[in-house]
Amino acid sequence: MARTSKTNDTTDAAGDTPSRSALRRQREREQRLQTILAVAERLFAREGYHKTGMERIADEAEVSVGTVYFYFKNKEDLLLQLLDQTGYELRDLLGDAFRNAGGTLEGIRRAGMVFFEAFCPRHPDKLAIVFRESAGQSELVEERRKRIFGKLIADVQEALQQVARTSGTGFRSAASAEVMATCILGMFERLSYHYLIWQQRPQDLQGVGQEAVEFIVGGVSNLMR
Amino acid sequence: MARTSKTNDTTDAAGDTPSRSALRRQREREQRLQTILAVAERLFAREGYHKTGMERIADEAEVSVGTVYFYFKNKEDLLLQLLDQTGYELRDLLGDAFRNAGGTLEGIRRAGMVFFEAFCPRHPDKLAIVFRESAGQSELVEERRKRIFGKLIADVQEALQQVARTSGTGFRSAASAEVMATCILGMFERLSYHYLIWQQRPQDLQGVGQEAVEFIVGGVSNLMR
Amino acid sequence: MARTSKTNDTTDAAGDTPSRSALRRQREREQRLQTILAVAERLFAREGYHKTGMERIADEAEVSVGTVYFYFKNKEDLLLQLLDQTGYELRDLLGDAFRNAGGTLEGIRRAGMVFFEAFCPRHPDKLAIVFRESAGQSELVEERRKRIFGKLIADVQEALQQVARTSGTGFRSAASAEVMATCILGMFERLSYHYLIWQQRPQDLQGVGQEAVEFIVGGVSNLMR
Amino acid sequence: MARTSKTNDTTDAAGDTPSRSALRRQREREQRLQTILAVAERLFAREGYHKTGMERIADEAEVSVGTVYFYFKNKEDLLLQLLDQTGYELRDLLGDAFRNAGGTLEGIRRAGMVFFEAFCPRHPDKLAIVFRESAGQSELVEERRKRIFGKLIADVQEALQQVARTSGTGFRSAASAEVMATCILGMFERLSYHYLIWQQRPQDLQGVGQEAVEFIVGGVSNLMR
DNA sequence: GATGAATGAGGCTTCATTCAT
DNA sequence: CATGAATGAAGCCTCATTCAT
Numbered sequence: 031m032a033r034t035s036k037t038n039d040t041t042d043a044a045g046d047t048p049s050r051s052a053l054r055r056q057r058e059r060e061q062r063l064q065t066i067l068a069v070a071e072r073l074f075a076r077e078g079y080h081k082t083g084m085e086r087i088a089d090e091a092e093v094s095v096g097t098v099y100f101y102f103k104n105k106e107d108l109l110l111q112l113l114d115q116t117g118y119e120l121r122d123l124l125g126d127a128f129r130n131a132g133g134t135l136e137g138i139r140r141a142g143m144v145f146f147e148a149f150c151p152r153h154p155d156k157l158a159i160v161f162r163e164s165a166g167q168s169e170l171v172e173e174r175r176k177r178i179f180g181k182l183i184a185d186v187q188e189a190l191q192q193v194a195r196t197s198g199t200g201f202r203s204a205a206s207a208e209v210m211a212t213c214i215l216g217m218f219e220r221l222s223y224h225y226l227i228w229q230q231r232p233q234d235l236q237g238v239g240q241e242a243v244e245f246i247v248g249g250v251s252n253l254m255r
Numbered sequence: 256m257a258r259t260s261k262t263n264d265t266t267d268a269a270g271d272t273p274s275r276s277a278l279r280r281q282r283e284r285e286q287r288l289q290t291i292l293a294v295a296e297r298l299f300a301r302e303g304y305h306k307t308g309m310e311r312i313a314d315e316a317e318v319s320v321g322t323v324y325f326y327f328k329n330k331e332d333l334l335l336q337l338l339d340q341t342g343y344e345l346r347d348l349l350g351d352a353f354r355n356a357g358g359t360l361e362g363i364r365r366a367g368m369v370f371f372e373a374f375c376p377r378h379p380d381k382l383a384i385v386f387r388e389s390a391g392q393s394e395l396v397e398e399r400r401k402r403i404f405g406k407l408i409a410d411v412q413e414a415l416q417q418v419a420r421t422s423g424t425g426f427r428s429a430a431s432a433e434v435m436a437t438c439i440l441g442m443f444e445r446l447s448y449h450y451l452i453w454q455q456r457p458q459d460l461q462g463v464g465q466e467a468v469e470f471i472v473g474g475v476s477n478l479m480r
Numbered sequence: 481m482a483r484t485s486k487t488n489d490t491t492d493a494a495g496d497t498p499s500r501s502a503l504r505r506q507r508e509r510e511q512r513l514q515t516i517l518a519v520a521e522r523l524f525a526r527e528g529y530h531k532t533g534m535e536r537i538a539d540e541a542e543v544s545v546g547t548v549y550f551y552f553k554n555k556e557d558l559l560l561q562l563l564d565q566t567g568y569e570l571r572d573l574l575g576d577a578f579r580n581a582g583g584t585l586e587g588i589r590r591a592g593m594v595f596f597e598a599f600c601p602r603h604p605d606k607l608a609i610v611f612r613e614s615a616g617q618s619e620l621v622e623e624r625r626k627r628i629f630g631k632l633i634a635d636v637q638e639a640l641q642q643v644a645r646t647s648g649t650g651f652r653s654a655a656s657a658e659v660m661a662t663c664i665l666g667m668f669e670r671l672s673y674h675y676l677i678w679q680q681r682p683q684d685l686q687g688v689g690q691e692a693v694e695f696i697v698g699g700v701s702n703l704m705r
Numbered sequence: 706m707a708r709t710s711k712t713n714d715t716t717d718a719a720g721d722t723p724s725r726s727a728l729r730r731q732r733e734r735e736q737r738l739q740t741i742l743a744v745a746e747r748l749f750a751r752e753g754y755h756k757t758g759m760e761r762i763a764d765e766a767e768v769s770v771g772t773v774y775f776y777f778k779n780k781e782d783l784l785l786q787l788l789d790q791t792g793y794e795l796r797d798l799l800g801d802a803f804r805n806a807g808g809t810l811e812g813i814r815r816a817g818m819v820f821f822e823a824f825c826p827r828h829p830d831k832l833a834i835v836f837r838e839s840a841g842q843s844e845l846v847e848e849r850r851k852r853i854f855g856k857l858i859a860d861v862q863e864a865l866q867q868v869a870r871t872s873g874t875g876f877r878s879a880a881s882a883e884v885m886a887t888c889i890l891g892m893f894e895r896l897s898y899h900y901l902i903w904q905q906r907p908q909d910l911q912g913v914g915q916e917a918v919e920f921i922v923g924g925v926s927n928l929m930r
Numbered sequence: 931g932a933t934g935a936a937t938g939a940g941g942c943t944t945c946a947t948t949c950a951t
Numbered sequence: 952c953a954t955g956a957a958t959g960a961a962g963c964c965t966c967a968t969t970c971a972t
Contacts, residue, residue: 533944533945533946534945534946534947535945535946545946545947546948546949549946549947549948554946554947555945555946555947
């Protein structure tokens with residue numbers, strides 16, 4: 031019932047234009063869902079997935095427990111939707127950046143910086159969830175993480191392959207691009223985890239990012255022949 | 256509590272020569288402790304930290320729950336000791352390899368391969384625990400993970416700086432070595448996670464490792480001036 | 481609340497002739513109520529009273545939860561009305577048959593067969609509800625069951641007493657008729673439960689019924705002096 | 706772990722004679738289990754299965770909730786074990802009586818009276834559970850009820866067939882005995898339910914029983930040819 | 931030292947019912 | 952009248968931990 035954008039309307043004739051009240055309900059509905067998600071994101075990231083009870087989430091979202099369960103099947107579903115959301119946003123930013131790298135190392139460099147300059151400072155909680163809280167919670171969750179990482183790796187890999195094509199060369203081996211893409215994601219993960227979550231030095235991220243992308247550029251070059 | 260009825264030998268008198276039975280008890284004690292740790296490692300890695308109950312651990316270690324609690328303060332302690340153990344082994348292998356890199360890129364290359372060729376195939380469960388199960392379980396655990404990663408990063412960083420010294424150059428910036436070391440750890444983490452845990456392709460790890468160390472060498476070179 | 485904008489007809493003026501639209505509304509109302517009852521009967525009987533949620537009932541009756549609550553005070557009320565309905569139908573069939581037994585054992589025999597030949601095959605769900613689902617749900621429900629059984633017992637008892645009167649004899653004791661009537665109801669209950677609900681052998685019911693009524697006839701005779 | 710009569714013993718040598726303390730533990734264990742069962746029986750019968758929470762049971766048995774769950778898998782298991790217990794007792798009494806009926810109608814008569822005179826006054830709660838509370842609670846429970854009734858029916862059926870053999874006659878049809886046995890059980894059920902649970906006239910049960918067994922005898926005779 | 935029965939706080943989830951629109 | 956989102960009390964159950972034997 032929830033989660034499907036039903037547009038039931040009793041006042042309007044038979045049209046495609048929902049009534050004003052229906053629209054408002056729709057909005058409020060979406061609003062609530064987002065509020066709950068936002069609260070869950072914050073709590074999962076700061077207090078931990080397991081330490082956060084559903085009641086606490088309901089409280090802070092100013093709804094009842096039942097309402098949370100109206101919008102989300104269970105606690106795991108809440109985490110899954112958070113993961114998906116973050117997955118989308120990451121692909122929107124990172125994926126896009128890499129897809130628009132234009133087949134040049136400079137493009138790769140710029141794409142990498144997007145993560146450190148645009149994503150990290152804006153969404154530290156999301157990072158904590160994808161990289162920490164969602165790790166090893168259930169098969170379903172792990173499955174979803176795998177898929178998200180897979181997509182991102184594919185994006186980066188594609189960008190790398192384009193670089194090779196553009197520069198008229200190739201990679202050391204067929205697997206090089208995939209391995210490098212995975213490496214790059216791993217670097218992003220650990221760097222953001224290290225400097226943002228552990229060391230709480232968000233202001234260092236730009237510098238760190240620059241070193242990292244330089245490192246990447248060197249690594250990539252080295253695997254091109 | 257430590258007083259048992261039969262203390263007719265020089266067990267814990269004042270000497271340096273423990274009696275035979277005391278020695279045996281000591282051995283049995285160590286044996287038990289290791290069995291429990293081993294069981295916990297396997298279960299945490301395969302079933303998940305939370306899904307594994309203390310009773311299950313006791314059962315498979317063929318002791319009682321009480322005994323587990325005699326050797327370990329609580330469940331978290333079990334995880335902490337597993338982490339420490341893995342930390343030591345990692346430093347023993349990786350740290351050593353990097354410390355013995357001899358200040359050459361070739362040394363770095365060889366050190367990196369140690370992880371993929373020696374550690375990964377031998378200790379997949381340990382990897383699952385450090386990289387997955389211990390993530391976000393409690394502040395104490397996270398603290399320990401941070402320390403372990405920190406130590407490893409320091410080792411790698413040191414190796415990198417030695418390369419710079421040996422080659423008579425320096426790095427792009429003072430932070431370069433630390434960033435690179437973190438990058439390298441992140442690569443190791445994600446690559447092993449990806450190919451060993453997710454994709455279950457342990458046979459690919461050697462090839463993957465070669466690409467990875469090549470990538471590293473390139474990256475490092477690029478940050479030397 | 482009962483005041484709607486359009487009251488241009490003689491809807492609820494003072495007359496005996498309701499308007500056409502009022503009649504239609506009345507019909508629709510009755511229709512809805514019956515639909516809900518029918519759905520509840522099916523679900524209670526097949527899925528169980530407790531396992532059936534109000535939302536499921538509303539869904540299958542193609543109305544909203546609120547509507548169900550408009551027609552029925554609460555879930556218990558739904559069950560009570562189902563019980564009453566079944567009670568009426570049972571008395572309509574069984575009671576009538578026994579009342580029309582004409583004071584002969586042959587009449588008793590025919591009356592008994594009505595249950596197995598006419599009621600059981602037609603209303604298995606109703607049987608499941610009276611004999612299974614309504615058992616031990618609440619004091620109110622149990623009260624109603626008691627009343628229904630009481631009425632039926634009275635009907636049968638009356639028929640038995642008429643047999644005695646007609647044949648110019650009496651029963652072993654004053655309580656005989658009541659006890660026998662209760663026995664007969666118990667037989668009907670367990671036989672239908674056993675062969676219809678448990679053993680799923682509806683085709684056997686006619687034969688079973690014949691044995692049963694024969695058993696009854698013998699039992700009744702035996703208590704007449 | 707629970708429910709299996711382990712006889713672990715640390716003090717004794719290697720013998721078959723458990724130590725005194727082990728024996729006492731064993732006794733206490735059985736004691737507790739029976740206490741919980743008794744409390745559950747009383748509460749289920751008087752307050753209703755659904756209205757009785759596990760906490761209430763634990764409280765009245767003077768143990769913790771965890772302890773209840775140590776002895777019983779879940780609430781349903783509690784009910785199942787109560788059912789089984791009652792099933793055994795019923796067969797012990799009723800089944801035995803019918804098995805010892807000796808192939809005479811007089812034997813049947815006496816057997817029937819056992820139910821009213823020995824079982825009903827002693828175990829009203831058990832009756833409430835088998836005939837009321839366990840009805841329609843879950844497939845597993847219903848399955849068990851079916852089995853219990855089946856066993857009892859078989860016992861009675863066997864007694865009836867023996868009567869036929871002894872008297873050198875047979876029954877109206879092959880199914881007669883089964884149908885009659887089912888009838889008899891149904892009578893017992895409804896009569897006890899009616900006079901014990903509903904009408905609270907336990908003192909009437911003996912008289913009612915006499916009428917009932919007379920009724921049975923007549924019915925049985927009537928189906929013999 | 932070893933045992934394992936007992937504990938009980940806390941977690942997740944369901945679902946009958948209400949009420950503003 | 953109908954709707955269906957919101958409520959929240961109540962229920963069942965788990966499991967890390969303790970402690971008497």
